[in-house]
Amino acid sequence: MIATVLALLLAAPTVAAAGPPPPSDLEAAHVAAEAAVRSGDYRAAVRRYRDVLADLERRPATDAPEAEWTRALLQLAAVESVLGNGDSARAAMERVLAIDPAARLDPELYSPSFGRDFDAARSRVAARPRFRLRVTTRKGTGQAYVQGRSLGAVPAETRLPAGSYRVGVEAGGSVQTITLELVRDETVTLDVDAPAVVPDLAAKAPPAPPATDPSPPTDWMRPTAWVATGLAVAAAGVATWQGVAAAGSYSDAKGMLLPDGTLKPGVDPAAYASASSSFQSERRNAWIAAGSAVILGVGATVLWLLAPTSPVEAAPGGLAIHF
Numbered sequence: 001m002i003a004t005v006l007a008l009l010l011a012a013p014t015v016a017a018a019g020p021p022p023p024s025d026l027e028a029a030h031v032a033a034e035a036a037v038r039s040g041d042y043r044a045a046v047r048r049y050r051d052v053l054a055d056l057e058r059r060p061a062t063d064a065p066e067a068e069w070t071r072a073l074l075q076l077a078a079v080e081s082v083l084g085n086g087d088s089a090r091a092a093m094e095r096v097l098a099i100d101p102a103a104r105l106d107p108e109l110y111s112p113s114f115g116r117d118f119d120a121a122r123s124r125v126a127a128r129p130r131f132r133l134r135v136t137t138r139k140g141t142g143q144a145y146v147q148g149r150s151l152g153a154v155p156a157e158t159r160l161p162a163g164s165y166r167v168g169v170e171a172g173g174s175v176q177t178i179t180l181e182l183v184r185d186e187t188v189t190l191d192v193d194a195p196a197v198v199p200d201l202a203a204k205a206p207p208a209p210p211a212t213d214p215s216p217p218t219d220w221m222r223p224t225a226w227v228a229t230g231l232a233v234a235a236a237g238v239a240t241w242q243g244v245a246a247a248g249s250y251s252d253a254k255g256m257l258l259p260d261g262t263l264k265p266g267v268d269p270a271a272y273a274s275a276s277s278s279f280q281s282e283r284r285n286a287w288i289a290a291g292s293a294v295i296l297g298v299g300a301t302v303l304w305l306l307a308p309t310s311p312v313e314a315a316p317g318g319l320a321i322h323f
Contacts, residue, residue: 026052026068033075042079049076060175061145061168069148070096070103081114093121098161099147101126128161132185135167137192142171225303232296239289246282249275 033048052072056064077092096103101122105115135144136155144156145168151158154169160182167188168177174192253275256267263272 026055029055030071030075033079037079042083045079046076046083049079056148057166057179059177061148061166061177062170062175064148064166066099066148070100074105078110078114081117089117090121090124093118094125095163097122097125098163099149125161130159130161131182133158133160133165133167133180133182134187135169136187136189137169137171138189139171139193142169142190142192144169145177221303221306225300228296228300228303232293232300235289235293235296239286239293242282242286242289246279246286249279249282253279 029048029052033045033052036042036045036048049072053069053076056068056072073092073096077089077096080086080089080092097118103122105118107115110118133146134155134157135146135151140154142154144151144154145166146158146160147165154171162183163181165180165182166177167180167190168175169190169192171192176190176192178188178190180186180188253272256264256272256275258264263269
């Protein structure tokens, strides 16, 4: 595995030379990481590669191409594997495969064991549900990007597993980029023409009048919806339990009777009365629990439909509309 890492790092400049030259500060960080690997300081190399990824996270979509993400993530995965950090290595591989499920490793740069781990990560990513992400702009023009990969002209769509992604749009020389936590189907509208705030003008602007009719807070909806859902499930479980118990009590009581409805010889009338009473009580409890489950389920559904969506953080100077 150490030989794999060294081969990968020594070959990296050749690979980079085949395309546009990367930003100098990113290349300097890669060089520092390669030096750490050559000296055997793999923990320092991990820190360097994570610095590269953090730098990419701060860049506009057009300045953080997919090739840079892939390069940094695969090199990070290789070094983490040397350190025995399997979870971190797998997470880095899965981020690559989330954007490009068909990604392939160069067998001359990676060992067979690393390749097997990469194929296992591919299977895990393929098994996850994928959500629709639609990216557009207010004017309906521009080029969309996700994690540095161009999606083409807006409106553009792709399907991705749950995770954190850098989503951006370039139009007319302007770029707006946001970080999106994708957990369901999403539509993101970016405003690339939003003017920057001028500090002097903002300071002279009159203060906003105090709100007289604030909108009621809605932060309680999601927690309440979760509680209602849990209670509905619990009520359904009680209804099932009491229903099964009622069926058993009914069977016991019926087994004490002759076909003509009279008690069988030797049957204690008190035992029959107890079984009948248990049946009535358990059946009543089952109906009450079932009704409660339905009411709570309807209430939870309404709350889920009315609960506000989680916000999307827009880059400074831009506007993101999250549906």
